[in-house]
Amino acid sequence: METMEEAIAEAAPPIEPVKDLFEPFQLPTPNVYRSASGRPGPQYWQQEADYKIAVSLDPSTHIVSGEVVLSYTNNSPEDLDKMWFQLEQNLFVPTSRGASAGSRADGASLDERNGYRLGTITVDGRTVTPFVDDTRMRLDLPEPLEASGGETEVRIPFSFRVPEGPGTPRMGRLDVADGTIYSMAQWYPRVTVFDDVNGWNNLPYLGSGEFYLEYGDFDLALTVPANMEVVSTGALQNPNDVYSREQRQRLERARTSSERVYIATEDEIGQPGARSGMTTWRFRAENVRDVAWGASAAFIVDAANAPVQMADGSTNNVLIMSAYPKEGLGTPEEPGWEEATHFGKASIENNSYWYPYPYPVAISVASHIGGMEYPMIHFSSVRSRHFSLFGVVDHELGHNWFPMIVGSDERRHAWMDEGFNTFINGPSAIQYYNENPDTSIAGYGQAERTQGVQLLQPDTFARLTGSFGSGDDEILTYADQLSGQEGGWNSYFKPGMGLSLLRTAVLGEERFDRAFKAYIERWAYKHPQPADFFRTMEDVSGEDLDWFWRGWFDTVRTYDAEIDDVDVQDGIARVTVSHVSGLVFPTTVEVTFADGSTARLAVPVEGFGVSEEVTVEIPTDGREVTMAQIDPDGLYPDVDRENDVYVLEEME
Secondary structure, three states: OOOOOHHHHOOOOOOOOOHHHHHOOOOOOOOOOOOOOOEEOOOOOOOOEEEEEEEEOOOOOOEEEEEEEEEEEEOOOEEEEEEEEOOOHHHHHHOHHHHHHOOOOOOOOOOOOOEEEEEEEEOEEEEEEOOEEEOOOEEEEEHHHHHHHHEOOOOOEEEOOOOEEEOOOOOOOEOOOOOEEEEEEEOOOOOOOOOOOOOEEEOOOOOOOOOOOOEEEEEEEEEEEEEEEEEEEEEEEOHHHHHOHHHHHHHHHHHHOOOOOEEEHHHHOOOOOOOEEEEEEEEEEEEEEOOOOOEEOOOOOEEEEEOOOEOOEEEEEEEEEEEOOOHHHOOOOOOHHHHHHHHHHHHHHHHOOOOOOOOOOEEEEOOOOOEEOOOOOEEEEEOOHHHHHHHHHHHHHOOOHHHHHHHOOOOOOOOOOHHHHHHHHHHEEEEEHHHHHOOOOOOOHHHHHHHHHHHOOHHHHHHHHEEEEEOOOOOOOOOHHHOOHHHHHOOOOHHHHHHHHHHHHOOHHHHHHHHHHHHHHHHHOOOOOHHHHHHHHHHHOOOHHHHHHHHHHOOOEEEEEEEEEOOOOOOOOEEEEEEOOOOOEEEEEEEOOOOOOOOEEEEEOHHHOOOOEEEEEEEOOOEEEEEEOOOOOOOOEOOOOHHHHEEEOOOO
């Protein structure tokens, strides 16, 4: 059986020179919409899409039916003669493009009864005939929609059958003992983004690439059987209509409680509370790119308060909620969904370090789905327990920053949300476990128990490079072009590791945090492209990072620095350092003397832009040198640590 080192050696790309990394990293030419500093330009624009959606759920047929009314504002500098929409439910028919392309939706979820059924569509009251192509729909407008402020109203009656899990990766239904859990996402026809880079972003939905959506305000009316509990993106508008008096009192207590308060208890599962027959739950969400909701007669619902300090000094008292069936409950040794609100509170409070959480609620829903995020709400596995549950709650709620607040194009640039979110999960987990060393996680007080933190440890990342990171695809590859394994590596862990390296080893925490916060603030509720991120980080940090973007994001090279030689003469230790596998970083050279003392010298990355190898000189002050080492603190994911150390032969 081959060793890990042999596997890495076989998987590593051919050795390449490092000087090419210092050539200019080509980015799109700045313009009036996107500036050279990474800021939105003086004429930056984006569209506005406000929705009113009213639907009913029939659990006997699993059919959702209703109407979406879209109020759309064209802020672009050109007239529009058509509009494109996403019809993601059409993924779940056997003939869909995603099914043929090996979608994440498996055969069990594919059914001829699935997909949208559309009624008569109108634009400003005039009937239009849609052109439907798989998961996309084009509406040719009766009249061009004027540039710079033209408005139109589109009405689309629709219905669809909720597909059955577990083969539905982002939404669907799950049967449990006390009912069916409905995880409702991609549940209404959604207008695609029209932007200054690609025009209409109408890439088909294949199941792997996620979403790119316009911001707007949403008003929802969700009609379900009275014995169901509903949680949703947005603030509940009619608690008197849906909760009993006692439940409303519990809800109010939860709004100010740092501890979990049950709103719908286990004993109340399936009871109608203040309702009978069918009940309509009303929610409103402002300045969001999407809405999702969960409904079930099996839900236990609890909540607590997470106070978030806003930039203006005010406090946003966020209602942290969890909805789960009895099957989600754990034990003292294996705590389960009864701890989800506690985990969610920590996630929202910790991640608000980067940008204060702006929304009124943050909700965790137990589901058949491994983990999937939407504004203010996520669906995650009912089977998750202790560390895995904290990890998935923290990760999915972390997505409220990327891509919900910072609205990047997930379908093209998955790393801009998954990678950035994976990065912020690390500090969040470390903070949580440092503050809660004796939580109900059965005494395990280590953040490293969460997978995301483990994989952002440099040595762990290096060990896995040969197994997961040896493909031909760079981080910048589109999500739908990546296999499952490569997608996880290139979208999540490699970009997350890259940001961690920038913070801990290249820029330092102060400069990195300032730049990363600036990126979020500049592009909150907007649509950044990769160049906007790269330019902002350089603009605010004051550092030319072309070598880093090119090497880490645009190649598949690994990092392997080595000491070629140590020569001690005339009171000087001359240590020669080179890079074996074509990736470079600034590093530190440390020499150890016979008396146990050490001396260090920092080697800036620019030195490798001049020569393939760099020799540094460290005064010995008359001491005998016994060893030299590069990266003594283990900051980098070096795939071969053995050649980082050079031991001198003992002098006679």
